[in-house]
Amino acid sequence: MGKKEDYERRVEAYLLPLTEEHNFELVDVEYVKEAGNWYLRAYIDKEGSISVDDCEVISRKLGDWLDKEDFISESYILEVSSPGLGRPLKKEKDFIRSMGKDVEVKLYRQMDKQKEFTGVLRAYDDYTVTLSMEDGSELVFKKADIALIRLAFDF
CATH class of the missing domain: 3.30.300.70 (RimP-like superfamily, N-terminal)
Incomplete structure (x- = not known):
């Protein structure tokens, strides 16, 4: 350590x-x-x-x-x-609290020619995060590829 x-x-x-x-x-x-x-x-x-x-x-x-x-x-x-509105999801309790809510995912490297995705948090485990996208599809991201994940807000 x-x-x-x-x-x-x-x-x-x-x-x-x-x-x-x-x-x-x-x-x-x-x-x-x-x-x-x-x-x-x-x-x-x-x-x-x-x-x-x-x-x-x-x-x-x-x-x-x-x-x-x-x-x-x-x-x-x-x-x-206070962690503020843009607080990242880091711990399991953050993911539990955010299940079923819109989240933003920012990746270190592009996936399908983009680095930022917004969708509904549907599942997570120690290695992956799954979002339901607006078109009904699901995307699975490796946690190691995620630079930042946080609740999405519309202003």
């Missing part, structure tokens, strides 16, 4: 009971480098929606714990936020 994965795992292990205590859902934890800066991000959600105050409660407790534990050697920016 790499350093990035270890950091994410440790932060997730700390946050799971904390978010459950506040009736929040821990959606994801990521440690990423963007534009030369490291970011430690925790995404939380709850029925209805997450408020700035909700994020602040978790951020303060997480920040205090991180200062005490001090296991991340690089300097980083801590962010706690």
Whole structure:
């Protein structure tokens, strides 16, 4: 396991009971480098929606714990936020929640001369995702080929 994965795992292990205590859902934890800066991000959600105050409660407790534990050697920016409407489907609970709904799939490489597909999520397993398309056909995508999958929204 790499350093990035270890950091994410440790932060997730700390946050799971904390978010459950506040009736929040821990959606994801990521440690990423963007534009030369490291970011430690925790995404939380709850029925209805997450408020700035909700994020602040978790951020303060997480920040205090991180200062005490001090296991991340690089300097980083801590962010706690809502995953937003465009949140990716990553975990099984995300796929379960999205069954029967319109999703967008973006591929790393073209399939049938396109990289983006929208359809109804019909099935998934550890290796594939199946969408029902508007024309009634079904497309099966290998998860390894999917760059991003998220709920589709019409605005």
